[in-house]
Amino acid sequence: MTDFPSRQGGALRETSEAGSSSLESIQPEEAVSKFLSYKEPEIRPQTLKEYKRKLDHFIDFCNSQSVENLNQLDGRVIQGFRRYRRLESTDQREPLSTKTMRDDMYLFRDFVKYLEYIESVPSGLSDKIGIPELGWGEGVRDTNISIDRLEMILEHLRQYQYASREHVVWKFHAHTGRRPGGLYAIDLTDLYLDSDEPYVELRHRPEETELKNGYRGEGEIYLSADAAQIFLDYINQNRIDVTTENDREPFLTSRYGRLSKSTMRTYVYRFSRPCIISGQCPHDQDIESCQAAQSDDVASKCPSSRSPYALRHGYITSKRSEGVPDRFISGRCDVSPDVLEKHYDERTESEKRELRKEVFDKSQESSTGGYA
Structure with a gap:
């Protein structure tokens, strides 16, 4: 505030x-x-x-x-x-x-x-004016998807829905840590997939596709060779060729134009249901009669389903745990250092200590004395 x-x-x-x-x-x-x-x-x-x-x-x-x-x-x-x-x-x-x-x-x-x-x-x-405090788990859903679970979902999409819109949505979020609005805003002209170092340029266009932080949220985001290939294969094989009223060519499309953010969100809810990937329910529900399992419209009702934010949260917390400097995460994910510290640090004090030790050990390996 x-x-x-x-x-x-x-x-x-x-x-x-x-x-x-x-x-x-x-x-x-x-x-x-x-x-x-x-x-x-x-x-x-x-x-x-x-x-x-x-x-x-x-x-x-x-x-x-x-x-x-x-x-x-x-x-x-x-x-x-x-x-x-x-x-x-x-x-x-x-x-x-x-x-x-x-x-x-x-x-x-x-x-x-x-x-x-x-x-x-x-x-x-x-x-x-007092602010109510939330109790444990009150009003808050698990905001992460474990790496093991994420890899299972991505492998399922690679095997059964390669280079589909669903595959692109999951790969984008899992690979960039960006918000859905960033993916929604991408045009074909923003993608540089054929270069030796592929990247996507996120741009704020107030007339049609805004970024949450406006022009401050703009930037070039590097892509791995794997992500770039998936995006390129989607464009060449599965993208529906449409042009918007502003003569723009969206990256993700449907028969009606630019793919909506609500549809992208549904894709994440759909494939984060465990029964879709494993055929089993961890909540002891009969999959054949479970409404959340049978209808994508209510997939979010499954206790194990997750929103796109869970992928963003998981990406950022994972990179912090790996020791990636906050300034790099901040630039890639469009998140301030203060917010990183407040909302994206799930490391224990022991984990923080071990990470600091690794960083300083590497620093001292190249030192010849003095402040070593």
């Missing part, structure tokens, strides 16, 4: 002492509109819509409680909104999950920080 500039020195103390009389009056609808306008340059349109949908619940709460001026916001009102969001804001019978509440409260706290910044609520009010 955003770190807003803080009010300094005497201005901060003056605001605290004067109370709400020194605050700028603002209605809930206006506050949300200003916050979204502030965030718009740094987030995607889809994310902006999601923020608006979530903050509309706050506007509804304010209307129900006759809160017309957010100068009135205090700890009791915040606690009332928290309860309202969890228990009363939807038609569902059960309270919102801890994970949903956690995500919503992170956004709400960022919103209140913005109100502090524009001097519409007391400074420090955002500190009163």
Whole structure:
């Protein structure tokens, strides 16, 4: 979330002492509109819509409680909104999950920080917004695919669906660690497969195919000879020749044009079901009657199925465990060093120690003294 500039020195103390009389009056609808306008340059349109949908619940709460001026916001009102969001804001019978509440409260706290910044609520009010903590396994699915399992899936695709769209989707994610949006954005002109050092160029084209981090997410990603050959064979043997309205030739296509990200996601769910690869179910289900096994539309219901993120997560954590420097992973996978450290480090302290030992041992092999 955003770190807003803080009010300094005497201005901060003056605001605290004067109370709400020194605050700028603002209605809930206006506050949300200003916050979204502030965030718009740094987030995607889809994310902006999601923020608006979530903050509309706050506007509804304010209307129900006759809160017309957010100068009135205090700890009791915040606690009332928290309860309202969890228990009363939807038609569902059960309270919102801890994970949903956690995500919503992170956004709400960022919103209140913005109100502090524009001097519409007391400074420090955002500190009163607690963020629910997730329990073990609560709202979180296993985000990895083991290397052994991944190799089995890739071998299955190589043997039975070589150079198919499904094979390309799996190979791309397992080989690059990139997001689905990156694969979706690739045109034929972005691929350099015939060179001695094949690579793909990921480009941000706002008019049709955006990258999550915009132009910052652009870059050239090297490809192994094996990956390049699979991609090339797909183009020559299985690609449907289509051109978009913008006269672009997508890499992955269907009869309807550029292959959708939802279809790519379905491919990952489909082949990450164990029964597809081994013919056996680790969950003791009858495969013939299991809905998740029989229908690709609900393949994600299988407890063992995984999303494309699992492949990205597995790739990044694997490379970190192998000792690949974070700066190289960051550039290849379009992920910041801070996010790498926070979300992609599953090594134990012993594993970290062993890895450091290997790195320093190699360094000392070529040293002739001094700092060796």
